[in-house]
Amino acid sequence: MNDRTILLVEDNPDDVELTLRALKKNNILNSVTVARDGVEALDYLFATGAYSGRDVKKLPTVVLLDLKLPKIDGMEVLKSIRSDDRTKLLPVVILTSSKEEKDLINGYKLGANSYIQKPVDFEQFTEAVRQLGLYWLLLNEPPPIEKGSL
Numbered sequence: 001m002n003d004r005t006i007l008l009v010e011d012n013p014d015d016v017e018l019t020l021r022a023l024k025k026n027n028i029l030n031s032v033t034v035a036r037d038g039v040e041a042l043d044y045l046f047a048t049g050a051y052s053g054r055d056v057k058k059l060p061t062v063v064l065l066d067l068k069l070p071k072i073d074g075m076e077v078l079k080s081i082r083s084d085d086r087t088k089l090l091p092v093v094i095l096t097s098s099k100e101e102k103d104l105i106n107g108y109k110l111g112a113n114s115y116i117q118k119p120v121d122f123e124q125f126t127e128a129v130r131q132l133g134l135y136w137l138l139l140n141e142p143p144p145i146e147k148g149s150l
Contacts, residue, residue, distance in 0.1 A: 004061035004137050005031040009041040009077065010095075011069050018122065019064070019095075022129035030137055033060065038072025041065075042080055045087055059090055062136040065112075067096045067103055075106055082111040089143035091136060 006023075010016050016034055023032065035041035041063075043049035047056040063081070067074035074094065081087045093114040094107045107115050116132070119125045 004142075005033065005058075006137075007033050007035060007041065007044060007060040007063045009035045009038070009063060009069065009074065010066045011036050012066075015066070015118070018125060019129060022122075022126040023133065025126055026130040026133055028129070028133035028137065030061070030133075037070045038074065038077045041069075041077050042072065045081065045090075046084070056086065059087065061091070061142055062132075062140075063090060063092045064095045064132070065092055067094060067098050067107070075103075075110060078107065078110045078112060091140065091142070093132065093136065095132075 008016065008019055010019065016036075020032060023030075033044060035044050039049070044051045044054070045056075045059065045063075047054040065074050065077060069077070072080075074096070078092055078094075081090055081092060088111075091113045092111070093116060094103075094112045095116050095118060096103065097118045098104075099117060104115050116128060119128055
């Protein structure tokens with residue numbers, strides 16, 4: 001299932017490296033595109049800006065979305081994803097260090113498929129990433145957009 005890609009939207013270089021290491025440690029070898037702010041994430045998804053040549057029909061299997069992002073925050077990214085017909089079914093997992101109840105509630109109200117608080121401990125984080133990969137990349141049946149029906 002290596003054709004299933006991940007869009008990791010994360011501005012913290014340490015968290016990017018930690019996530020990539022955790023994926024590798026769990027033998028999750030799927031392609032990962034990293035967007036370091038909300039604008040870059042939306043440019044990637046909608047094939048604009050630096051990604052204007054990208055095939056917009058080739059969406060990631062899952063978006064791992066941090067909330068505290070520069071330029072456009074994660075909640076605004078999620079709103080944009082859900083408001084566009086091309087991406088409204090795209091699985092979005094909020095992966096954040098936020099413990100704020102309002103972030104949890106707002107994330108689900110805006111259509112997040114899952115909300116995961118990043119564990120501080122590397123082993124716990126690695127296990128969380130393993131379970132994320134197992135579920136979203138192997139077990140979950142992707143929406144029709146993945147199969148090119150839209």
